[in-house]
Amino acid sequence: MSLACGITLFVLSVVSIALVLVGVGVLTTPAVLGAVRWYARWRRAAAGPAPYRPWPRDLRSGVTGQVERCVFLLKDPATWRDLQWLLADATAGFVLALLPTALTLHGPYGTVVAAGVWRAMRGEWFLFVPLTSQVNAFLALGLGWCLTALGLWAGPHLLRTGSLLTRALLAPTREMALRRRVDRLYETRHDAVDSSAAELRRIERDLHDGAQARLVAMGMSLGTVEALIDKDPEQARELLAQARQNSAEALTELRDLVRGIHPPVLAERGLGDALRALALRSPIPVEAEVDLPGRFEAPVEAAAYFAVGEVLTNAAKHSGAERIWLDVDYDAAGGALRIAVTDNGRGGADTAAGTGLAGVERRLGTFDGILAVSSPPGGPTLVTMEIPALPDERAGDPDRRAGTRP
Incomplete structure (x- = not known):
């Protein structure tokens, strides 16, 4: 099924791109390449985030817009990497997936042959062993189980090689990243x-x-x-x-x-105490667990403080929760400040729904931070934030507390 799908999409893509020269491909290529991208996303799994360029916001409608979509897709390097992957997956990937099964079946096949079936197959070959006698049938039996053992041993390695091939062709290159x-x-x-x-x-x-x-x-x-x-x-x-x-x-x-x-408690006491004070002011009871090694740069602390404030406000307005849990710690290995806000509300939070989470995502993005939201219908809602940061060695400097730096 996977082989047929890959070959079909590859052939359709080649034909559609070739027909761009006569104008027909302009209409068919966006749809075909869209199917290729859907299939690649399904097969990408852990290969990494999709390396496609974001769609322009000013695409027009009608035939003009269709031409713009076609040109945009053909100019995207990820499109051509998807086509390379389709070809490699339909050939090398298929062989790597089929070979372990084919090797493993030789043992049972050799057993059937040695049990007497060889007489009906007299004159045929079991790989390089001619089936002309019972002795040769036993040789076929031994060879078959050797191949089965080889298939069982090599199977995981071959499948892993296929996964590495998929990862190499579908994962974003350094330039794309x-x-x-x-x-x-x-x-x-x-x-x-x-x-x-x-x-x-x-x-x-x-x-x-x-x-x-x-x-x-x-x-x-x-x-x-x-x-x-x-x-x-x-x-x-x-x-x-x-x-x-x-x-x-x-x-x-x-x-x-x-x-x-800039809250005075944030400037004077640091992020930990400021977040605890913020939790106390929440209209919904908040259980705060804060474990930080010290102070951070003032812009990072302010971004984290206001991000948490926005998430708590958003939960109070929209979640219908009875309790909120705030967990803040520092990942020394990754050099990042990690914040998790969980509530037992109705769920359904979405960064694209205009509930304030999009603003939090933009605020964190200024510091290369990320925001992840898990909020299935019925709850609970888990908002995870991560901001790259290093502890500030000047935490005790009075100039820092005043907001000035030399």
Whole structure:
């Protein structure tokens, strides 16, 4: 079945690409190569992530879009590697898969021959042994079981060789992996710039509509107080009380704004204590297990803190969970900060569903971090984050706590 499928797809691909020259292939090649990619993904298994280039976002519809899809697929180096794999899998891969079975069956076959069937096969050959006598039949028996033993011994090695062949042809090359990394870095950096611009606009809006407005009102009240302090002391006293209230509210809003930019507990106590404080403020009970070797660079700590905050907020809004578990540790061997957030809610979380997880993924992508979500319907939901990081040896430096570096 696998052989027939591979040969069929290879022949269809060659014919379809050849027909591009007369225009027909432009319509058939995207569909055929799409089937090849589906088959390659199914057979790829542990060979690594699919090395295909991401589809352009501005593909048009109609015949023009079909031509663009065809050209894009033919320009993708992974397409030609898939075709090489189809040919190799249909030939060498088929032989490597069939050979162990063929060798193993020689023992039972030789046994049947030696039991007397050789008389009906007189004059034929068992490999290089002519079946002309009972002695030769016993020789065929011994040869057959030797081949069976060889097949049982060599079978795993031959199958492993076939898997290595598939891995070598389907896994991304160094150049493909580097290109994917560059594309991902470009996308995440672009998202980071957009997020930073949006954050700056939010801060400006909060300052303009909140603290700034209260401070302006307080200044106007103080001006009125200055004019009324001799004429109407009672009203001046009321305006002073109002100005005091405005100053307190402005101070509260400024503190909330600063906490949203960089929480003081994060700067003063580090990521571990900041995450524990974040867990305590969650509307859903959170069991936090944090085991970190010390401090990390301030941008990494901030990214981890706000990522966890977004995940907890997302769980509180959408999961319907009764309890959340937060586990944070450091993988010294891999040099990465690992965070797992689990809830016993209804499940169904998806990074593409607009629930805030996509923003977390973009935030982590700025640091080459990854986000994995497992959330089957009915729960539980497991959100795993990993950020490459090294402990900061300057953790005790007061300049670092102040957010400045020489």
